[in-house]
Amino acid sequence: MQLVTELLGGNRRALARLITLVENGDPLKNEILQSLYPHTGKAYVIGITGAPGSGKSSLVDRLLQEMRGAGLTVGVVAVDPNSPFTGGAILGDRIRMQDHALDRGVFIRSMGTRGSLGGLSRATRETIQLLDAFGKDLILVETVGVGQSEVDIVKTADTTVVVLTPAGGDSVQTLKAGIMEIADIFVINKADLPGTERAAAEVSAMLDLKSCCDWRPPVVPAVSTRGEGIGALWQSVQEHREYLEKSGRLLEIRKERISRELTEQVEHLVKTMVWEKIKVRMTLGSLVEEIALRRRDPYSAARELLAQIEFPVP
């Protein structure tokens, strides 16, 4: 495919077009991802998650400067499950990253919700693959971490940075959402506001309770609007990466990810296949009527539907 060859040759427009095709579930999607797969696995993925308005985009903006300064190329995926917008457009002044848009070593893509959150996390993962194949050294994924489902998106990262703020009791909220468990690094952003030390102490106390693992997530205070603490954050990211690489953990977590993806892909295929068969053979409507009238039950009805399908063994 011409576009795939162009992407591999470093053509940014081909990259943008392929992301759109994949996002829209183009019929060629699997073929595209399949042919690019051998070129992936080189990029290092960093997830940045935190409550709305905690300063994730401002942090990404500053991190980009550090990373570019180190001579590395970067892809950014800004995922917002609450936004209906998707595509290349940067969402107004909420994202401060526009300055980097002219830098050819940086590629930024924002992504809004496409129906389900599950769909969004798949689209995010696929976009990461395209950026990886394109040759970006680092990929930053910004996600609004407010619920359990966003955790799925975060699971695609090698290093996960959780952004907290001193105000508003974010830390407690995040703890509830289960995001605490997946943090490799904590940032207490807006450290210019009161309560920073207390927030940092809270996180440390919580980490003390966790009797696990060789890596203790550092707690980094930052003022992203002024660029303070960004050097320390970048340092922590590199240290975490080094820890993962030296301990063999990186290979392990990447295998775990592949295992999840493979399972998900099989389930996705089975689901598609089954519903295609069921849809062509009968309508569900009458069955629903029957069940609503309590003449039937959904349990035996589901089994009967499936019993009518002859499963082809590929």
Ligand SMILES: Nc1nc2c(ncn2[C@@H]2O[C@H](COP(=O)(O)OP(=O)(O)OP(=O)(O)O)[C@@H](O)[C@H]2O)c(=O)[nH]1
């Ligand atoms: N005082 C202070 N304000 C900050 C800091 N970092 C970010 N802000 C402000 O917080 C607001 C949100 O910043 P963003 O970087 O857009 O936050 P975000 O987490 O990306 O927001 P969403 O993507 O909407 O969830 C902006 O008005 C920033 O200027 C900081 O370190 N200190």
Ligand SMILES: [Mg+2]
């Ligand atoms: Mg943002």
